[in-house]
Amino acid sequence: MHNHTPRISKSQYLRGLQCPKSLWYYRHRPDLAPETPPGRQALFDAGHEVGVLAQQYFKTGIEITEDYLATDKAICSTQKAVADGHIHIFEATAAAPDGAFSKIDILKKVGKSDAWDLVEVKMSTGVKDYHVDDMALQRHAFTGAGYNIRKSILMHINNQYVRSGDLDLLALFTLADCTEQVTSRLADVDGHVARLLDVIRQQKEPDVAPGDHCFSPFECDYTGHCWPTHPPRSVYDLFPTGPKLNALLARDITLISEIPDDFRMTNRQQVLVQACKTGQVQLDPAKIQKFLLSLKYPLYFLDYETINNAVPLFDRTRPYQQVPFQFSLHVQNEKNGPVNHVEFLSTEKTDPRPAFIEKLIAHCGTKGSVIVYNKAFEKRINDELGRDFPQFKPALNRISTRMVDLLVPFRSRHLYHPDMNGSASLKSVLPAFVPHMRYDTLEISDGGAAAQLYLSCLKDALPAEEQQKVFDNLRVYCGQDTLAEVKLLEVMYGLV
Ligand code: SF4
Structure with a gap:
């Protein structure tokens, strides 16, 4: 893999699956990057706390410490750790020939065989659908790099665990074997990677209209850029999407104060409209x-x-x-x-x-x-x-x-x-x-x-x-x- 060949990381792949335009902005428009939202650092710290405990769960292991930008070095260090006979390699990194690369929280050797399990740590309390895409890309990267991968495992928090004395790491974590779900999604990864690398190569942003996908599975970083801004007390406050909104827009009505009295609404909506129209407190004495x-x-x-x-x-x-x-x-x-x-x-x-x-x-x-x-x-x-x-x-x-x-x-x-x-x-x-x-x-x-x-x-x-x-x-x-x-x-x- 040469440095001029585009690469795509796991997080960029997931971003691109949600919306190719988001991936394109991420790669081409750093000026649009939002400020770190409040709470992001706290989430990062909490993730770090869980990550450290997950490593302790496996007792011994070597950590690949290269910065996430130094992918080639991390790949070499991982290969060295494998050659040195380590059986638990934390933050192991691999890249497939097509340019997809990923870290895995724990690369775990299967007994004395040449096979490995991929263990991904999440702070969630169960397996979510988007975790399967996450693990499919990891499996694709490691298999493509020549690793013989046996299982894809999601290590998540067990919310039924009740602490008593020292932390019981075996009880705190649940290891969910997701190999079947992940392998059934693996066939699509090649196509997605190729399509998203094309998006990265494009000079122009892809044409994607904002919609429900902007909030699922996560709120996109660029909603402030893509979504139109509305004046205060606009009809969007009352009907963010749907037929009622369309009916009003078709009549050129954009402000709540312009909604006609005979427009069908629930009582709660009517109270809000009356308050907007009159500027008065609405009261049911x-x-x-x-x-x-x-x-x-x-x-x-x-x-x-x-x-x-x-x-x-x-x-x-x-x-x-x-x-x-x-x-x-x-x-x-x-x-x-x-x-x-x-x-x-x-x-x-x-x-x-x-x-x-x-x-x-x-x-x-x-x-x-x-x-x-x-x-x-x-x-x-x-x-x-x-x-x-x-x-x-x-x-x-x-x-x-x-x-x-x-x-x-x-x-x-x-x-x-x-x-x-x-x-x-x-x-x-x-x-x-x-x-x-x-x-x-x-x-x-x-x-x-x-x-x-x-x-x-x-x-x-x-x-x-x-x-x-x-x-x-x-x-x-x-x-x-x-x-x-x-x-x-x-x-x-x-x-x-
Ligand atoms: S806000 Fe929506 S349309 Fe815009 S980049 Fe994000 S997901 Fe795509």
């Missing part, structure tokens, strides 16, 4: 009254923050389990009365749940409504806490049965502000109704960032003074969520 009358004082406004690491960090947790580490609680004894704030944030490096449960039960009282925003989440956490700490199950269940979901009136559009822009999330609802309370001015402004920063503290990845700052910012963020619930309830009382 009877439904809001009913909601308010269902509340029983004292009110407990509650919110949890959680982490869900792929690798269980504590005993009695499973992979990806949501582990609560913080709550905020505003308590109001009577209508329009003062509110008291209580909070809990675990700042230890140990399992936060025992102290979390104890403080929660101590401060939630025994009667009165517990107001949450998206009850399914907090209830699920309580259910899992009750499962893992059965002695507290009855008390946690009693808190769950008192829960009232403040999301419901907003999601049902019994109360709708035009600035909610179709979303009932607290991040949209709060600034619409209470403009001086925003999230975008906070250091931590969403649950994902809260979880990532807290994990960095737990894993000692931040200096002590930065950890302190993170804890302070977490308190502000979680406290705002429950104060938001207090304020939104005040808004509702003021409207009926």
